[in-house]
Every structure is written in structure tokens, then in C-alpha cells.
Amino acid sequence: MQRSVFLTGVGRGLGREIAQGFVDQGWRVFGSTNASPCDLDLAGLVTLDQADPESIAAAMAQLAETTDHLDLLINCAGVDARTFGGDPDHRGVFDFDADLLNAVLNVNVTGPMLITKATRPLLQAGTDAMIVNVSSQLGSMQVAATKGRDAGYCVSKAALNMLSVKTAAALVDDRIGVVMLHPGWVQTDMGGPSAPLTIDESAEAIVATTAALTFADSGRFIRWDGSDHPW
Numbered sequence: 001m002q003r004s005v006f007l008t009g010v011g012r013g014l015g016r017e018i019a020q021g022f023v024d025q026g027w028r029v030f031g032s033t034n035a036s037p038c039d040l041d042l043a044g045l046v047t048l049d050q051a052d053p054e055s056i057a058a059a060m061a062q063l064a065e066t067t068d069h070l071d072l073l074i075n076c077a078g079v080d081a082r083t084f085g086g087d088p089d090h091r092g093v094f095d096f097d098a099d100l101l102n103a104v105l106n107v108n109v110t111g112p113m114l115i116t117k118a119t120r121p122l123l124q125a126g127t128d129a130m131i132v133n134v135s136s137q138l139g140s141m142q143v144a145a146t147k148g149r150d151a152g153y154c155v156s157k158a159a160l161n162m163l164s165v166k167t168a169a170a171l172v173d174d175r176i177g178v179v180m181l182h183p184g185w186v187q188t189d190m191g192g193p194s195a196p197l198t199i200d201e202s203a204e205a206i207v208a209t210t211a212a213l214t215f216a217d218s219g220r221f222i223r224w225d226g227s228d229h230p231w
């Protein structure tokens with residue numbers, strides 16, 4: 001039977017390429033954009049701002065009108081402090097004010113939490129359903145202790161990891177798995193041109209890795225290639 005996936009951030013970057021990869025694999029692909037247009041041929045497209053709970057609720061209601069189930073949710077969209085005017089060279093822990101930190105947390109943590117909550121009934125109706133939260137190596141305590149210029153981003157991805165662990169525990173009875181995934185350092189608008197991985201390389205690996213996940217993987221923090229990432 002054709003499998004169904006909903007991904008956030010399909011207008012550009014990793015979300016767009018992962019969505020295209022699932023289309024190519026024959027999945028029914030639903031996606032969301034925020035500010036970017038989407039040029040992909042998807043089964044459904046909604047618009048939402050992850051910092052705006054009302055827009056998430058409206059978009060998720062629209063999604064539920066177009067599909068009665070999902071087998072996979074990928075929370076891919078995310079930002080760092082530059083999106084909200086953070087100085088590219090001054091994003092250390094003492095450079096944040098409350099508004100800047102909260103803006104990053106709203107998009108990277110609160111938004112995925114609300115999207116996951118709203119899609120739960122669709123995932124419960126799916127088969128061997130999984131949730132993949134696109135995290136970062138910078139959400140790792142071990143890694144971020146020594147690298148990562150943007151403290152707010154590191155905090156947000158660590159929080160997303162904890163949200164994922166708690167969601168995995170809450171969904172055991174539903175047999176819905178939850179995995180955190182570091183996509184690699186990738187040549188997107190966020191990753192920049194110096195990144196070692198192209199969007200195609202990362203997205204191709206992520207499609208293969210996520211399509212093969214099972215409930216036994218729930219709670220893992222993995223890299224794009226499916227290997228374990230340190231916490």
C-alpha cells in the first residue's frame with residue numbers, strides 16, 4: 001500500500017529535497033511551507049508559521065481534510081538566530097535577549113510539539129508510524145560543549161531532543177516511534193557553501209534511513225546515514 005508522509009519546510013533546503021525523494025520513492029507526500037513557495041508536485045500543501053499556534057492549528061485541520069492517515073511525520077523546518085536578526089558573529093550565550101532566544105525556541109521546539117500533537121490522530125491511523133525530528137549535532141551535549149556558534153540554536157536542538165525522548169515515551173502504547181536525526185552539515189541557506197555535504201547527498205541518505213526505521217528504533221538519536229549520534 002502507498003505510504004504517506006507529512007514534512008515541514010518543503011519550500012527550500014533539506015525539507016524540499018527530502019520531500020522530492022519521497023515522491024520519487026512513490027510515497028504520498030504532504031508538506032508545509034512558511035514564506036517560500038513550493039514547486040514540488042505534492043499530494044497536499046499547507047502553509048504554517050511554526051511560531052504561530054493558530055496558523056499551525058488551521059494548517060493541521062486542512063491536512064486532516066486531505067488524508068485520513070500518516071505513516072511518517074518529519075519535523076524538518078528550523079531556524080537559527082540569524083533568522084530573527086541575530087548578529088552572525090555574536091550569537092554566544094551572552095548575546096541573546098529574551099525575545100531572540102524565545103523566537104528560536106518557538107520555531108524549533110514549540111512548533112514541532114504542536115505539529116506532533118495535531119498529527120497524532122493521523123499517525124495512530126497509519127501503519128508502523130514514525131516521527132522524525134530533524135535535530136542537529138549541536139543539540140548534543142558532547143558536541144555543543146566545544147562547537148556551535150549559536151547558543152540559542154544549540155539550546156533549541158537540545159530541547160527538541162528532550163521533547164523527542166518524552167514524545168517517544170508517551171507514544172509507546174500507540175506503537176508510534178520517535179527518532180532524532182542529525183542531517184549532517186549541509187550546503188543549505190542555513191549550512192552555507194562551506195558545508196561538506198550537498199543537499200542531494202544528505203536528503204538521499206535521509207530518505208533511505210527514515211524509510212527503513214521501525215518502532216525498535218524509537219528513542220534513538222541518529223545521523224543521516226542511520227548511525228548512532230552521541231548524546
Ligand SMILES: NC(=O)c1ccc[n+]([C@@H]2O[C@H](COP(=O)([O-])OP(=O)(O)OC[C@H]3O[C@@H](n4cnc5c(N)ncnc54)[C@H](OP(=O)(O)O)[C@@H]3O)[C@@H](O)[C@H]2O)c1
Binds near residue numbers: 014
Ligand atoms: N544545513 C545544515 O547544515 C543543518 C545541520 C544540522 C541541522 N539542520 C536542521 O535541518 C533542518 C532544515 O534546515 P535547512 O538547512 O534546510 O535550513 P534552510 O535551508 O535555512 O531552510 C529552513 C526551512 O525552515 C522553514 N522555516 C523557517 N522559519 C519557519 C517558520 N517560522 N515556520 C515554519 N517553517 C519555517 C523554511 O521555510 P520557508 O522558507 O517557507 O520560511 C525552510 O523550509 C532544520 O531543522 C535545521 O536546524 C541543518
